[in-house]
Amino acid sequence: MEQIILTIDEVAALLRVSKRSVYEYTSERGRERLKSNPFPVLRIGSTIRFVREDVQAWINRQKEAA
Numbered sequence: 001m002e003q004i005i006l007t008i009d010e011v012a013a014l015l016r017v018s019k020r021s022v023y024e025y026t027s028e029r030g031r032e033r034l035k036s037n038p039f040p041v042l043r044i045g046s047t048i049r050f051v052r053e054d055v056q057a058w059i060n061r062q063k064e065a066a
Contacts, residue, residue, distance in 0.1 A: 003051050003052070004051070004052040005042070005049050005051060006049065006050040006051075006052050006055065007049065007050075008022050008023070008048060010050075011050050011055060014055065015055075015059075023048075025039035025041075026039055026041045026048060036065075037058065037061050037062060037065065039058060040054035040055060040057070040058050
């Protein structure tokens with residue numbers, strides 16, 4: 001199965017949050033805050049991308065924890 005790679009804009013739209021929120025989730029402070037369920041990020045050099053299946057799994061874990 002082909003993995004779909006998403007940009008910051010696409011993840012923000014998927015989560016219905018601001019790009020700034022997505023950047024916060026991927027920052028060191030955000031990773032510390034989300035330690036039990038870190039936000040899945042794929043860093044390629046200075047570029048940040050996301051695997052759609054990983055983001056969906058993160059959403060599902062967030063729902064289970066709520």
